[in-house]
Amino acid sequence: xxxxxxxDSFDVxxxxxxxxxxxxxxxxxxxxxxxxxxxxxxxxxxxxxxPAELVRAMRYSVLDGGKxxxxxxxxxxxxxxxxxxxxxxxxxxxVELIHAYSLVHDDMPCMDNDVLRRGKPTVHVQFGxxxxxxxxxALQALAxxxxxxxxxxxxxxxxxxxxxxxxRAAGSAGMAGGQAIDLASVxxxxxxxxxxxxxxxxxxxxxxxSVLMGxxxxxxxxxxxxxxxxxxxxxGLAFQVVDDILDVTTDSVTLGKTAGKDAxxxxxxxxxxxxxxxxxxYAQELLxxxxxxxxxxxxxxxxxLRALAHMVVNRSH
Numbered sequence: 001x002x003x004x005x006x007x008d009s010f011d012v013x014x015x016x017x018x019x020x021x022x023x024x025x026x027x028x029x030x031x032x033x034x035x036x037x038x039x040x041x042x043x044x045x046x047x048x049x050x051p052a053e054l055v056r057a058m059r060y061s062v063l064d065g066g067k068x069x070x071x072x073x074x075x076x077x078x079x080x081x082x083x084x085x086x087x088x089x090x091x092x093x094x095v096e097l098i099h100a101y102s103l104v105h106d107d108m109p110c111m112d113n114d115v116l117r118r119g120k121p122t123v124h125v126q127f128g129x130x131x132x133x134x135x136x137x138a139l140q141a142l143a144x145x146x147x148x149x150x151x152x153x154x155x156x157x158x159x160x161x162x163x164x165x166x167x168r169a170a171g172s173a174g175m176a177g178g179q180a181i182d183l184a185s186v187x188x189x190x191x192x193x194x195x196x197x198x199x200x201x202x203x204x205x206x207x208x209x210s211v212l213m214g215x216x217x218x219x220x221x222x223x224x225x226x227x228x229x230x231x232x233x234x235x236g237l238a239f240q241v242v243d244d245i246l247d248v249t250t251d252s253v254t255l256g257k258t259a260g261k262d263a264x265x266x267x268x269x270x271x272x273x274x275x276x277x278x279x280x281x282y283a284q285e286l287l288x289x290x291x292x293x294x295x296x297x298x299x300x301x302x303x304x305l306r307a308l309a310h311m312v313v314n315r316s317h
Contacts, residue, residue: 017303019311023072026092030071031063033093037146038062038139050138057127057135058142062100065118069312070095070210073235076304077214077228080297087154087217091162094143095210098170101139102206104132106179140170161216169209178202182267190268196237203243204236211235211305227297231290231305238286239312244269245279250317287313 038059071092078088107114107122108129115125124132147154147162168174178201185198211232215225248271270279290309294302 017307019304019307022304022307023068026072026075027068029089030068030075030092030096033089034062034096037093038097038142053127053131054134054138057123057131058139060126061104061123061135061139062097065120066096066100068096069239069308070099070207072304072308073207073210073232074214074217076308077211078217079214079304080228080299080302081215081218081220081224082300083214083217084154084158085217087158087162088214090146090149090154091166091213091217092210094146094162094166095169095206095213097139097143097146098166098175099206101136101143102170102175102179104136104139108132111179111183158216162213165209165213165216169205174201174205174209175203178205185268187266188268190273192273195268195270195273199237199240200233203240204233207236207239208232221298224297224299227293227299230293230296231309234286234290234293235309235312238283238290238309241270241279241283241286242313242315244271245276245283246315246317247271248276283313 038055074092074095075088077083078085078091103117104123106112107117108124115122117123120126122132123135127135143166144163147166148159170176172180178198181198182202185194190198208229209232211228215228220228247269270282274282287309291306294305
């Protein structure tokens, strides 16, 4: 029987879970919200009176592309703890804006110097380096504006918790710090621990942060919080392991970005350190770790989180 559980924030299908259907609905919500909020029209959105070319670059980098994995993790974690739906949607969009800003900056000539992202020219190729830099800056600022509405829809304590989690995941002890280590590691030989430490910051921190931001939209017991911390850490690292595998096994058209660029740039990866077969095995081990963590949490329901974990590890692009 398909038991449907009704909370004050989400309708949750408790059995016979269909990730495709669930994800499509949530992605539509996120797309509509991003379309509304990243907008130069002074009557809509948050970018009142912003220069049109800057907003075009922002919208180009955010809309109509990407798997929206991080927003989906926010919403799935929120569902698992009966989360506040308005807060969760804002958190989902905010984390996607941070992710988009990081890609804009990472693709620039001073970083990875890439020309293809999500199957189209990167932002600096399309709009120029100066506009790309400013678009990334503006997306980062907009993320925190989204988390702090002044209309009473999101409790102030929740706003503060979400801002703290996102700042920590994106900052020097998270994504930005990991990128700095990555740049310093070009041409170097890293051992497995050094590689893991780098990717736990560069990629894992924002994915784990997405899970914890969803949790912050509801109430969690210490046991549940520990479980989500462990789940997020395992999935964050698994994502990068699979990314490294796909970089050497998949073509650029399928990936939507330049394949093989890590090897060309002499960057250490899981494949270069562990080998292809061991890397694939490690990804499955991380999946098992993530699923075991969820079992410890005694959540309302974890169908979406479990399905997303499988998607992360078993994806083809």
